[in-house]
Amino acid sequence: MALEDDDRLDHFRARLEELDASLHEAPSLADARAVARELIGTATVARWSDDALEGIVEREQEAPAVDAEVSLILADVAVARTGAVGFAHRAGRPRSTGVLPPRQIVLLDGADLVTDVGAALRHIGLQAGRQALPGNVVFAAGPSRTSDIEQRSIRGVHAPRELAVVIFRR
Amino acid sequence: MSGLVIEPPRGRPDPAVTPNLHRAAAHWGTQRADARGRVDWEAWRELARQIRADAVRHLPELIELLEARVATAGGHVHHARNAEEACDHVVRICREAGATRAVKGKSMTSEEIGLGAALQGAGIEAVETDLGEYIVQAMGDRPSHILAPAVHLSAGQVANLFARESGRPFDPDDTAALVSHARAVLRQRFLAAEVGITGVNLAVAETGTLTIVESEGNIRLATALPRIHIALMGLEKVIRDWEGAAHLIQMLPLAAQGKMAAASTSFITGPARDGDDGPHELHLVLLDGGRSAIRGTPFEEALHCIRCGACLYACPVYRQVGGHGYGTTYSGPIGAVITPLLAQGADTDDLPWYSSLCGACVEACPVKIPLDDQLVALRARAHEDDAPRGEAALFAAWARLWSRPSSYRATAATAGRALRPLWSALARDGWQHRAPFPFSGWTDGRDARTPDPEPFHARWRSRRVGA
Numbered sequence: 043m044a045l046e047d048d049d050r051l052d053h054f055r056a057r058l059e060e061l062d063a064s065l066h067e068a069p070s071l072a073d074a075r076a077v078a079r080e081l082i083g084t085a086t087v088a089r090w091s092d093d094a095l096e097g098i099v100e101r102e103q104e105a106p107a108v109d110a111e112v113s114l115i116l117a118d119v120a121v122a123r124t125g126a127v128g129f130a131h132r133a134g135r136p137r138s139t140g141v142l143p144p145r146q147i148v149l150l151d152g153a154d155l156v157t158d159v160g161a162a163l164r165h166i167g168l169q170a171g172r173q174a175l176p177g178n179v180v181f182a183a184g185p186s187r188t189s190d191i192e193q194r195s196i197r198g199v200h201a202p203r204e205l206a207v208v209i210f211r212r
Numbered sequence: 213m214s215g216l217v218i219e220p221p222r223g224r225p226d227p228a229v230t231p232n233l234h235r236a237a238a239h240w241g242t243q244r245a246d247a248r249g250r251v252d253w254e255a256w257r258e259l260a261r262q263i264r265a266d267a268v269r270h271l272p273e274l275i276e277l278l279e280a281r282v283a284t285a286g287g288h289v290h291h292a293r294n295a296e297e298a299c300d301h302v303v304r305i306c307r308e309a310g311a312t313r314a315v316k317g318k319s320m321t322s323e324e325i326g327l328g329a330a331l332q333g334a335g336i337e338a339v340e341t342d343l344g345e346y347i348v349q350a351m352g353d354r355p356s357h358i359l360a361p362a363v364h365l366s367a368g369q370v371a372n373l374f375a376r377e378s379g380r381p382f383d384p385d386d387t388a389a390l391v392s393h394a395r396a397v398l399r400q401r402f403l404a405a406e407v408g409i410t411g412v413n414l415a416v417a418e419t420g421t422l423t424i425v426e427s428e429g430n431i432r433l434a435t436a437l438p439r440i441h442i443a444l445m446g447l448e449k450v451i452r453d454w455e456g457a458a459h460l461i462q463m464l465p466l467a468a469q470g471k472m473a474a475a476s477t478s479f480i481t482g483p484a485r486d487g488d489d490g491p492h493e494l495h496l497v498l499l500d501g502g503r504s505a506i507r508g509t510p511f512e513e514a515l516h517c518i519r520c521g522a523c524l525y526a527c528p529v530y531r532q533v534g535g536h537g538y539g540t541t542y543s544g545p546i547g548a549v550i551t552p553l554l555a556q557g558a559d560t561d562d563l564p565w566y567s568s569l570c571g572a573c574v575e576a577c578p579v580k581i582p583l584d585d586q587l588v589a590l591r592a593r594a595h596e597d598d599a600p601r602g603e604a605a606l607f608a609a610w611a612r613l614w615s616r617p618s619s620y621r622a623t624a625a626t627a628g629r630a631l632r633p634l635w636s637a638l639a640r641d642g643w644q645h646r647a648p649f650p651f652s653g654w655t656d657g658r659d660a661r662t663p664d665p666e667p668f669h670a671r672w673r674s675r676r677v678g679a
């Protein structure tokens with residue numbers, strides 16, 4: 043059953059908390075940019091070239107993905123019931139930028155928050171009957187983690203160890 | 213010969229391993245129970261079962277569809293009838309690209325076909341990048357669980373390994389430091405790799421999409437940085453459509469770790485396109501390896517398995533002997549079922565006896581495979597196939613002899629007296645490791661307890677006299 047808008051946000055917030063990721067709510071894109079800027083501080087950043095991500099970091103702050111401390115990306119979808127954010131990689135949105143830096147800030151348009159995984163897959167275009175599917179999509183639920191050493195849960199292995207989602211209303 | 217059967221099993225409960233396993237089983241047991249409370253677990257299992265049953269029933273047509281769709285998306289599909297052909301494909305793809313450095317994601321299928329040895333033999337360096345696999349590879353050891361390859365090792369052992377590797381000391385209690393050491397070492401390997409080799413959790417036939425779930429992010433790196441991606445999958449991992457995919461990508465982490473979602477789920481449709489980073493070549497190696505032959509037999513449901521690992525921790529035998537005790541790539545209840553079915557010709561007929569038939573595995577299984585029934589049927593099959601003619605008569609005579617107290621006492625006491633010098637000569641810390649023929653049939657593969665010098669009957673008699 044699809045959730046109402048407010049319920050969706052409540053679910054999403056609760057899931058992210060369990061996943062050890064943070065959620066920041068902003069009334070507009072401009073506010074979301076300001077929140078992102080604050081979260082970044084003086085850290086070096088690698089970012090995708092989406093319009094929504096313009097004007098957040100200074101040119102001198104930008105760094106190649108291998109060296110950057112923070113990655114700044116834009117989600118295409120998010121799943122209220124699981125806390126996952128989903129994004130398609132393509133020209134201007136490289137996979138390496140999304141995975142190499144240890145901290146990640148994800149901007150998310152509130153209109154892209156859906157109830158469940160099935161709806162999210164359709165929202166991002168993973169379904170039959172389309173001309174061309176997005177070639178590479180990742181759903182990320184919280185920071186990367188491992189329990190391989192005595193089941194001790196550790197955040198951050200090869201993908202980001204810190205994940206902040208900034209959700210905004212257009 | 214494939215990598216399905218690795219070595220004679222080490223069936224003795226290893227005092228160092230058992231606590232690690234019990235801790236893991238308890239940990240994941242609680243995690244799973246918590247998460248299952250959030251969904252309608254029984255309805256979810258039934259739906260998952262139906263999706264897998266549909267896929268396996270229509271396997272040939274779905275594989276054909278998958279193959280066509282992967283090709284349309286720009287990928288290459290390679291069929292392998294057996295382990296050898298699968299390894300040959302991977303080696304050939306690397307050679308044709310002039311590649312000698314590969315990074316590997318965790319894949320039981322690659323263990324099954326013995327890919328590590330094949331690559332090494334061909335001069336291709338393949339580094340395991342899942343933390344547990346990396347540890348196990350660096351130790352020269354073998355994975356002991358489908359999902360947690362290093363579950364049999366302690367933090368202390370890992371700290372020692374990393375200290376040897378890096379020449380500086382590690383505190384076993386500082387898990388974060390251990391993880392960041394591995395991260396730093398592996399980061400260099402990722403950046404240098406020309407090929408990324410991964411498994412596949414499920415392949416969506418209708419669009420040719422490969423789906424891979426993970427916790428650590430190594431799959432994302434292995435499918436982002438190298439210029440070639442080789443995905444290796446058993447035929448049965450195909451499913452029909454996205455509706456099925458939506459359910460199973462939630463069911464898998466729920467059954468495996470008690471999590472509502474995997475930390476990362478990758479959906480890969482074809483190689484990278486213009487202007488996109490990522491591998492510009494995608495190869496899918498489809499392994500049959502005896503799977504097709506299981507379809508249409510009473511064991512078909514074993515192919516429904518999604519390799520979540522839940523039945524392993526649920527199994528009291530697995531918790532005692534650990535994954536290595538089975539001597540096979542796939543351990544635990546599903547290993548005891550699937551190995552004799554896949555390893556045609558190899559001697560694995562005793563695996564179905566590695567079970568108490570308590571049924572805990574069936575309850576844990578997210579796709580409701582009747583593992584207990586299958587174990588019983590496999591026992592019957594093993595018996596039909598090769599019970600030596602004289603064996604039944606021998607057992608019947610033995611049963612008659614030991615049905616009467618007088619003849620039991622006489623023969624047991626004589627046998628005990630005759631063998632005692634032998635046992636004591638060979639014993640080490642209470643165990644028999646290598647007994648002479650015919651007892652070697654047992655001790656080649658596992659250890660036996662040294663019989664008590666004073667048999668139970670004698671002790672019982674003396675107690676009664678004293679009382």
Ligand code: SF4
Pocket residue numbers: 467516517518519520521522523524546573576577578579580581
């Ligand atoms: S048999 Fe069932 S419980 Fe065991 S690994 Fe396969 S899917 Fe999981």
